[in-house]
Structures are given as structure tokens and as C-alpha cells.
Amino acid sequence: MMNRELIERADKIKFFLMDVDGVLTDGRLYYDDGGKETKVFHIHDGHGIRLMHEAGIKVGILSGRKSKAVEIRAKELSIEECHLGVADKIGRFNEILKKHHIDESEVAYIGDDLPDLPVLKKAGLSISVASGIDEVKDHVHWVTRRPGGLGAVREAIDFILSAKKGEKKKNQVGFFKK
Numbered sequence: 001m002m003n004r005e006l007i008e009r010a011d012k013i014k015f016f017l018m019d020v021d022g023v024l025t026d027g028r029l030y031y032d033d034g035g036k037e038t039k040v041f042h043i044h045d046g047h048g049i050r051l052m053h054e055a056g057i058k059v060g061i062l063s064g065r066k067s068k069a070v071e072i073r074a075k076e077l078s079i080e081e082c083h084l085g086v087a088d089k090i091g092r093f094n095e096i097l098k099k100h101h102i103d104e105s106e107v108a109y110i111g112d113d114l115p116d117l118p119v120l121k122k123a124g125l126s127i128s129v130a131s132g133i134d135e136v137k138d139h140v141h142w143v144t145r146r147p148g149g150l151g152a153v154r155e156a157i158d159f160i161l162s163a164k165k166g167e168k169k170k171n172q173v174g175f176f177k178k
Contacts, residue, residue, distance in 0.1 A: 006125075006141055006142055006163075007163045008163075009105075009124055009125040009141060010108070010125055010159060010160045010163030010164065011163045011164050012105055012106050012124055012125075013057060013106060013107065013108045013124065013125055013160050013164070014057060014058065014100075014102050014106040014107070015057065015058045015059075015060065015096070015100060015102055015106060015107045015108070016052055016057055016058070016059050016060070016107075016108050016110075016156075016157065016160065017059075017060045017061070017062050017081075017093070017096070017107055017108065017109045017110075017119070017123070018059075018060070018061060018062070018109070018110045018111070018153060019061075019062060019063055019064075019109075019110065019111040019112060019113075019115075019116050020039075020061060020063040020065065020067070020070050020084075021063065021064075021065060022111075022112035022113060022129065022131065022132065022148040022149075023110050023111060023112050023129055023148045023149075023152065023153065024041060024045060024061070024070075024073075024148070024149065024153055025039050025040060025041065025148065025149040026040065026131075026147065026148055026149030026150065027112070027131065027148055027149065037067060037068075037069065038069055039067060039069040039070065039073070040149065041073055041149075042149060042150055042151050042153075042154070044151045044154040045151060045152075045153035045154045045157075046073075046076075046077055047154070048153060048154035048157035048158065049077045049079065049153070049157070050077065050078075051157060051161060052157055052160075052161070053078060055161055055164065057160070058080075058081065058100065059077075059079050059081070060079060060080075060081030060082065060083070060096060061074055061079055061081065061082045061083060061084070062083050062086060062089055062092060062093065062096075062109075062119065063083065063084050063085070063086065064085070064086055064087065064089070064115050065084065065085065066084045066085035067084060070082070070084060071084065081096060083096075089115060089116065089118060089119050090118035090119055090122065093107075093109075093118075093119045093122065093123075103124070104122045104123060104124055105124035106124055107123045107124055107125070108123060108124065108125040108126075108127060108156070108160060109123035109125075109126055109127065110127040110128070110129065110144075110152070110153065110156050111126075111127075111128060111132070111136060112128055112129050112131065112132035112133065112136060112148055113132065113133055113136060114133070114135065114136070116136060117135070117136060117139060120136065120139055120140055121139060125141055125142070125160070126139070126140040126141050126142075127140055127141065127142050127143070127144065127156050128140045128142075128143050128144070129143070129144050129146065129147055129148040129152040130143060130144050130145055130146055130147045130148075130152065131147035131148050131152075132148070142156075142159075144156055
């Protein structure tokens with residue numbers, strides 16, 4: 001059975017914001033022999049981001065690390081709000097709210113580690129991936145069944161879009177918090 005409050009939170013979402021390492025990727029850092037960092041992204045997550053655009057929901061990235069690979073992927077997916085190398089995630093979160101004239105209740109944020117907690121505690125719908133640390137999973141509204149980098153972002157997107165359509169898909173949701 002789905003949690004009615006969780007569905008109501010998802011139905012309000014106008015902006016989907018996500019961390020990268022451990023969420024949009026599996027959290028591992030890959031370096032080639034020349035020391036160049038590379039990242040692996042899941043195609044399902046990318047298609048989900050395109051579905052969010054089609055539904056009129058803004059999508060953004062808020063990451064503590066800088067990465068050329070993420071810049072390229074964000075551009076490929078038409079993600080205009082791509083904030084990399086952000087030390088103060090809550091400060092940037094507040095700037096995004098102001099810029100887009102939205103309330104924190106209209107933002108879903110998906111993260112996996114301690115730097116994400118301040119934003120997760122303010123977001124209208126806070127989500128962690130299955131591979132997130134326990135301290136984060138203990139403070140979010142919902143935890144995906146899939147781990148970061150392996151379709152967790154798509155799982156979250158599918159849930160939000162189905163809630164907005166009023167659909168109640170059995171077994172769509174991982175487990176609930178609150």
C-alpha cells in the first residue's frame with residue numbers, strides 16, 4: 001500500500017534536483033591511465049530526465065564535485081541548472097528556489113551522503129538511493145529500491161510522474177519513511 005502523504009508530496013513537485021556521485025552514478029570514481037576522470041551514467045536515468053522535461057518539471061544537478069563528464073551529460077540532457085563544485089548546497093538550493101519562484105515543498109531532492117542532508121531536510125520530497133548511507137536514509141521521505149547509478153533516478157522520476165497522473169502502481173515504491 002502506498003503512503004498517501006508521499007503521493008501528495010510527489011504530486012506537488014515542480015523541480016527535481018539531484019546529487020551526482022552515488023545517485024546519478026554508482027559513486028565510484030574512475031580514472032584512466034592518464035589520470036582523467038570518467039563517469040558511467042545509466043541510460044534509463046537519462047530517459048527519465050527527458051520525461052521530466054516533457055512533463056514540464058525542471059531538472060537540476062547540485063554536486064559537491066566538479067566534473068567535465070557531468071557537464072557534458074547535463075548539456076546532452078538539456079539540464080540548465082547544473083551546479084558543480086558546490087560547497088554550500090543549502091545556500092545554492094535557496095538560490096534555486098528564489099530564481100525559479102518556487103517553494104521548497106515543490107522540490108524533490110535525491111541524495112545519498114552527509115553533504116546532502118541539509119537540502120534533504122528542506123525539500124518537499126526527499127529521496128535517498130538504496131545504496132545511500134543509513135544516516136541519510138533515516139532522514140528522507142522515501143528510499144528507492146535501486147542503488148545509485150543503476151536506475152534509482154529513473155525509479156524516483158517514474159514515481160513522481162505517476163503520482164502527478166494520479167496513478168497508483170502497485171510495488172512502484174521501495175519503502176517509506178515518516
